Amino acid sequence: MSKKSVIDGILKELSNFNIFESLSLSAIKDLCEGCEVIVNDHRESIYSEGDIAHSFGIILSGAYKLTRLSPLGEEVILHFCVPGDAIAVFIMAQEKPVYPISVVAMGPSRFLKIPRNTYLKRWKEKPDVIFKVQSLLSTRFGSIHAQKVLAKAPLKTKIAFLLIDILNKSEQNSTILPLPLTRKEIADSLGVTTESVIRVMSEWSKTGFIETIDTNIKILRMDELIKEMSYSPT
Amino acid sequence: MSKKSVIDGILKELSNFNIFESLSLSAIKDLCEGCEVIVNDHRESIYSEGDIAHSFGIILSGAYKLTRLSPLGEEVILHFCVPGDAIAVFIMAQEKPVYPISVVAMGPSRFLKIPRNTYLKRWKEKPDVIFKVQSLLSTRFGSIHAQKVLAKAPLKTKIAFLLIDILNKSEQNSTILPLPLTRKEIADSLGVTTESVIRVMSEWSKTGFIETIDTNIKILRMDELIKEMSYSPT
DNA sequence: CGCCTCTTTGAGCTCAATCAAGGTGTGTGG
DNA sequence: CCACACACCTTGATTGAGCTCAAAGAGGCG
Numbered sequence: 248m249s250k251k252s253v254i255d256g257i258l259k260e261l262s263n264f265n266i267f268e269s270l271s272l273s274a275i276k277d278l279c280e281g282c283e284v285i286v287n288d289h290r291e292s293i294y295s296e297g298d299i300a301h302s303f304g305i306i307l308s309g310a311y312k313l314t315r316l317s318p319l320g321e322e323v324i325l326h327f328c329v330p331g332d333a334i335a336v337f338i339m340a341q342e343k344p345v346y347p348i349s350v351v352a353m354g355p356s357r358f359l360k361i362p363r364n365t366y367l368k369r370w371k372e373k374p375d376v377i378f379k380v381q382s383l384l385s386t387r388f389g390s391i392h393a394q395k396v397l398a399k400a401p402l403k404t405k406i407a408f409l410l411i412d413i414l415n416k417s418e419q420n421s422t423i424l425p426l427p428l429t430r431k432e433i434a435d436s437l438g439v440t441t442e443s444v445i446r447v448m449s450e451w452s453k454t455g456f457i458e459t460i461d462t463n464i465k466i467l468r469m470d471e472l473i474k475e476m477s478y479s480p481t
Numbered sequence: 482m483s484k485k486s487v488i489d490g491i492l493k494e495l496s497n498f499n500i501f502e503s504l505s506l507s508a509i510k511d512l513c514e515g516c517e518v519i520v521n522d523h524r525e526s527i528y529s530e531g532d533i534a535h536s537f538g539i540i541l542s543g544a545y546k547l548t549r550l551s552p553l554g555e556e557v558i559l560h561f562c563v564p565g566d567a568i569a570v571f572i573m574a575q576e577k578p579v580y581p582i583s584v585v586a587m588g589p590s591r592f593l594k595i596p597r598n599t600y601l602k603r604w605k606e607k608p609d610v611i612f613k614v615q616s617l618l619s620t621r622f623g624s625i626h627a628q629k630v631l632a633k634a635p636l637k638t639k640i641a642f643l644l645i646d647i648l649n650k651s652e653q654n655s656t657i658l659p660l661p662l663t664r665k666e667i668a669d670s671l672g673v674t675t676e677s678v679i680r681v682m683s684e685w686s687k688t689g690f691i692e693t694i695d696t697n698i699k700i701l702r703m704d705e706l707i708k709e710m711s712y713s714p715t
Numbered sequence: 716c717g718c719c720t721c722t723t724t725g726a727g728c729t730c731a732a733t734c735a736a737g738g739t740g741t742g743t744g745g
Numbered sequence: 746c747c748a749c750a751c752a753c754c755t756t757g758a759t760t761g762a763g764c765t766c767a768a769a770g771a772g773g774c775g
Contacts (some may be wrong), residue, residue: 290752315630319714323630337619340612347623377611378574385571385616389581390627395550396557398672402731402747429753438632445755452743462753476550500762524720633732636763663721680725696721 253255256358258283260307264331266379267365278376280365287352289427293360294335302360303335308427309356313348314435324436326387327353329416329425334358336380339366354427354462384391402479405437407476410457414466422469427462491518491593494541498565500613512610514599519587523661527594528569536594537569543590544660547582548669558670560621561587561664563650563659568592570614573600588661588696589650627670634712639671641710644691648700656703661696685709 258272258279284307285293294300296315306328313326313334325348328334340345344363352358370376375462390412395437410424416448419423434444456468456475466472492506492513519527528534530549536676537581540562547560547568559582571695572578578597586592604610618697624646631639644658668678685691690702690709700706 310713315626317630317633318712319633320635324634325626325629338768340615341619347626369636372608373498373613374606374608377608377615378605381571381574381611381618384615385575390628392549392559392581395559395625395672396551397570398552398557399551430755438629440732441754442733442756446731449755504736664723674726674764675722678767680763683723 255306261305261359264305266305266331266376266383269375278365278369278373279359279370281362282365282376283360285358285360287356287358289352289354291352292349293352294346294348294350295344296349298345298346300335300338300363303339303364303366304358304360306330306332306334307357307359310353311350311356311358312353312432313350315348315460322435323438324432326390327416327426327436329411333380333383335365336370337384339363340371342441351436378462402437402439402443403475404478405439406433406444406447407472409437410464410466411432411472411476422466424464424466429462430466444454492542495593498539500539500565500567501612501653503609510665512599512603512607513593514603514613515596516599517594521590521592523586523588525586526583527586527592528580528582528584530580530583532580534569534597535581536570536596537567537600538592538594540564540566540568540715541591541593544587545584545590545592546587547584549582551706556669557667557672561589561647561650561660561670566570567614567617569597570600571603571618573597574605587666587688601712636671636673637709638678638712639673640667640678640681643667643671644698645706645710656700658698658700660700662697667685 250374254276258275261267261279262270262272262274270278276368282304285304287293292312293304301394308330311328311334312324313328315323315325328350333342334350337348338347344370355433379416392406393412394408395407397408412425413424413428414422428446430444433440437444445476448459451472452459454471456466456471458465458467488510488699492509495501495509496504496506504512516538521527527538527545542564544564545562545566545568546558547562547715549557549559549700551557551692562584563647569578569580574580587647627646628639628642631642645662647658647662648656663676664678664682667682668675671678682691682693686693688705689704690700692699692701
């Protein structure tokens, strides 16, 4: 395949994403000047907390997690990203941006890396695109807030909410979560222990609410999971 | 005082805020077309979760909390806002924006309410201002993430962090928190119970790390508070 | 003066953490 | 090809930090 047709293929991929919808292929091409496709294996890191940010990008396929280390050196997962999500865009306008988080692939994934210069030259003065970025951010706030509201809820409420929230990221109306997810990752995302997550989810596996094939979680009884989400005072 | 000089006074107030710094007074005036100063008493609400968003604004003085109700009907505090903070700006670009949270005054406060139309006409095409808004958002992400990283930390770590984080919002190098804060509010912000917060803070009051005059918290021994923030496995 | 919000303290309980031990699957280097 | 490391999953027993419940005092406000 020639380089040109590779680029064409990617442009087509990009045009499906929310952030670029309503843009012409040539406009998208402009926005991606100097880009590069990064192919990652499971657990490979593309950005590390504290590094100077020379680039940002868009997830093409697979999934990535945004993480930080806790004071005790444990991984804390701040967000799960799926295809179409932008990474580190919103720090590009800063004078000397530094990645505030690390970004790690979950399973084989592809990432379109775009130089910061392209942002400064091409993205900055395009309000439409900037507002798309803002709307991605605002979705992220939504998830975070919804999770914080459940702070006092029992663990199974939190897990049920997380699974449903992740499932909703998926474009298709699938019942399989769009990313491979270990029990440990669920725990690290909710700020609880792996064992506690396992105890809740084994129960659900036994009662047939969910099914786990390798690290892919399938929701069999959405209605029951939603019931598990509700809770009442003691 | 004439209406004109009232406006001049406010413009001067605004020009001190980060979001408007480096803008001329007349540019700021443009951005505030149709604005109105709202004066609030303690616990008055300016926006309610779910309402259609016809306006947004900037905090002039005092403080406001951003809240939501938990499934059990308890107040959950998502963020504390101080003078210079923008409220609901980043949903203004949406087609039919709805406030995702409620906004409630903490003590007597003043808020500059700006119609959504002004945003669409004046803010939208000014990238400089939009980036200032983005930078406010990114600060907010910073706080939220830092808090999430402490999810497994003991309660006193979380409280110490919250107090220091709020103190850092203050412009001056004061040791008094820039907003009146009850124990219940600390609890609602951290997702714990009032009693637990009281037990930790009474201890600190006894040992002289902090002092509470009415609802104003003064940090007497920052070094000790920072020590309380560190923790180690079991 | 009664109502409301906030604070305080004590006693008992519970959910999730901790600790411990064993099992599985995958990759890798000798 | 085997051994060994590593990441993840699982289950059971024990423990403890923070929750719940209860009761009471201290302002502030209409």
